[in-house]
Amino acid sequence: MSRMIEIVRRDLRLALRQGSDSVMVVTFFVLTVVLFPFGIGPEANILERTSAGVLWVTALLASMLSLDRLFQADYEDGSLELLALTPTALEVLVLGKVAAHWLTTGLPLMVAAPVLAVLLHMNADGFGTLLLTMLLGTPTLSLIGAMGAALVLGARRGGVLLSLLVLPLYVPVLIFGVGAIDAAVQGLPSQAHLLILGGMLLASLALTPWAAAAALRQALE
Amino acid sequence: MHRFANPARFLRLAAVILPWTAIATVLLLGAGLYLGLIASPADYQQGETVRIMYVHVPSAWLGMACYSTMAFASAVALIWKHPLADLVGKSAAPIGAGFTFVCLVTGSLWGRPMWGTWWAWDARLTSMLILLFLYLGYMALINAFDDPTRGARAAAILALAGAVNIPIIKFSVDWWNTLHQPASVTKFGMPSVDPAMLVPLLLMGLGFTTFFVTVLLLRVRSEIIAAKIRAIRLTQIHASSSQVAG
Amino acid sequence: MNLSTYFDMGGYAGFVWPAYALTALVMLALLGTTLRTLRAREATLKTMQETLPNRRGNRPAAPRS
Numbered sequence: 001m002s003r004m005i006e007i008v009r010r011d012l013r014l015a016l017r018q019g020s021d022s023v024m025v026v027t028f029f030v031l032t033v034v035l036f037p038f039g040i041g042p043e044a045n046i047l048e049r050t051s052a053g054v055l056w057v058t059a060l061l062a063s064m065l066s067l068d069r070l071f072q073a074d075y076e077d078g079s080l081e082l083l084a085l086t087p088t089a090l091e092v093l094v095l096g097k098v099a100a101h102w103l104t105t106g107l108p109l110m111v112a113a114p115v116l117a118v119l120l121h122m123n124a125d126g127f128g129t130l131l132l133t134m135l136l137g138t139p140t141l142s143l144i145g146a147m148g149a150a151l152v153l154g155a156r157r158g159g160v161l162l163s164l165l166v167l168p169l170y171v172p173v174l175i176f177g178v179g180a181i182d183a184a185v186q187g188l189p190s191q192a193h194l195l196i197l198g199g200m201l202l203a204s205l206a207l208t209p210w211a212a213a214a215a216l217r218q219a220l221e
Numbered sequence: 222m223h224r225f226a227n228p229a230r231f232l233r234l235a236a237v238i239l240p241w242t243a244i245a246t247v248l249l250l251g252a253g254l255y256l257g258l259i260a261s262p263a264d265y266q267q268g269e270t271v272r273i274m275y276v277h278v279p280s281a282w283l284g285m286a287c288y289s290t291m292a293f294a295s296a297v298a299l300i301w302k303h304p305l306a307d308l309v310g311k312s313a314a315p316i317g318a319g320f321t322f323v324c325l326v327t328g329s330l331w332g333r334p335m336w337g338t339w340w341a342w343d344a345r346l347t348s349m350l351i352l353l354f355l356y357l358g359y360m361a362l363i364n365a366f367d368d369p370t371r372g373a374r375a376a377a378i379l380a381l382a383g384a385v386n387i388p389i390i391k392f393s394v395d396w397w398n399t400l401h402q403p404a405s406v407t408k409f410g411m412p413s414v415d416p417a418m419l420v421p422l423l424l425m426g427l428g429f430t431t432f433f434v435t436v437l438l439l440r441v442r443s444e445i446i447a448a449k450i451r452a453i454r455l456t457q458i459h460a461s462s463s464q465v466a467g
Numbered sequence: 468m469n470l471s472t473y474f475d476m477g478g479y480a481g482f483v484w485p486a487y488a489l490t491a492l493v494m495l496a497l498l499g500t501t502l503r504t505l506r507a508r509e510a511t512l513k514t515m516q517e518t519l520p521n522r523r524g525n526r527p528a529a530p531r532s
Contacts, residue, residue: 151362151379152375155366156366157365161362161365164357165358165362168351168390171393172386172389179400200389211378211381214299268477270477270479270482272476272483316497319496327489333482432494435498439498442505443501443508446505447508449512450508450515453516
């Protein structure tokens with residue numbers, strides 16, 4: 001556990017030193033959402049109807065942006081190999097890196113989302129659920145994305161390949177994330193959706209570190 | 222299973238089975254086509270378009286069966302490091318992707334006269350579309366590495382991740398579909414199947430399956446030979462480099 | 468019914484026949500590309516094995532059955 005916190009701290013330090021990652025991700029999020037009114041018209045009704053979907057799809061894409069560098073830098077300079085040699089399980093390493101990724105990507109997206117929801121005229125009833133779905137959903141995206149990033153380590157065109165691999169796996173999170181918000185906006189109960197999102201998060205927590213670690217071992221062989 | 226780990230033994234077995242699966246394919250498809258296109262009735266509601274069902278539904282079956290094969294082979298490859306399992310997965314993928322693609326396009330062709338639209342976001346077609354992307358991702362990953370073993374092992378993990386996800390995706394898409402589709406477009410295009418239609422459907426399904434086995438065996442044989450070629454080239458490189466050094 | 472009525476498929480010919488044609492096309496393409504690659508690789512392997520130096524010397528190995 002303390003080892004994991006160490007890794008989270010280390011990655012956070014590196015990320016903060018770099019600085020630009022979170023800013024880029026949030027800027028992409030904002031810019032892309034802003035494109036939609038230009039594309040589908042500024043009419044409040046239409047924007048409101050599509051706001052949940054637009055926000056979620058864009059958040060999904062934005063959270064993928066920094067994934068391919070999750071393991072890449074450490075892989076290239078050899079520190080991944082060293083980390084793999086430590087007695088701590090590789091799965092713990094993965095969890096640590098995912099936590100750091102979420103703190104620098106998912107969390108900023110969550111902060112930006114309500115502001116953008118205002119721009120898209122989202123119904124006020126949806127805001128709370130929006131934040132809840134992102135709280136439950138973005139870590140899942142980081143976990144699945146980490147598995148993808150581990151798989152494409154050392155591959156040609158890894159960045160684009162990662163998107164192709166990971167986006168189909170994101171679809172269930174997207175469906176229930178938007179479903180919860182739409183239900184809340186219509187005044188219907190959204191507990192079932194949130195529970196399912198929670199279930200997906202737990203399942204990802206259990207399974208993806210193991211898969212990602214296996215992929216990392218493959219890459220280091 | 223480990224008896225077949227020896228490539229030579231597999232090749233001998235495949236050589237024995239292959240003519241039979243090939244003949245079975247021709248016979249089953251022939252019978253299925255005859256019954257499907259000629260000797261079976263048109264549907265009461267859907268008319269002659271129901272004949273598209275005889276290629277659309279078996280393609281769907283095969284699309285899913287191929288992925289199951291890939292997932293099973295991937296599990297075997299990862300758990301037991303069975304040398305042929307990697308090759309089975311790699312060989313099955315293009316066949317599965319082909320059938321899934323056929324399922325989507327024939328589904329579209331069936332939908333146009335029936336529902337007036339070239340595409341409907343109904344649960345089955347949408348799930349098939351996502352399945353196609355899973356196939357394409359697998360094929361892209363396996364070819365993205367210079368080292369074929371690395372590609373095969375990474376793709377194996379991906380295949381298993383996809384397999385775990387498929388029930389979740391299916392569940393999510395089904396739920397999403399019931400929420401958004403009006404009640405009239407529930408089951409896209411499945412007529413109540415009367416026996417005269419069931420037989421050609423099953424024959425086509427079996428014929429597609431024997432086709433899959435035939436092409437799979439050929440592709441695995443091809444991959445084994447490719448591996449031999451690579452091995453020989455490697456020894457040649459080592460031989461020539463040791464000649465240069467020595 | 469006569470042949471042209473049959474081919475008309477109750478007016479749906481533009482849908483039924485392309486569906487079958489595409490299916491046939493994809494299946495034949497799968498089979499064809501598989502066979503082509505297989506033949507090419509078999510030929511390459513044969514050539515390589517015939518010119519492979521025998522371990523005892525530099526004579527080509529006897530062709531294997």
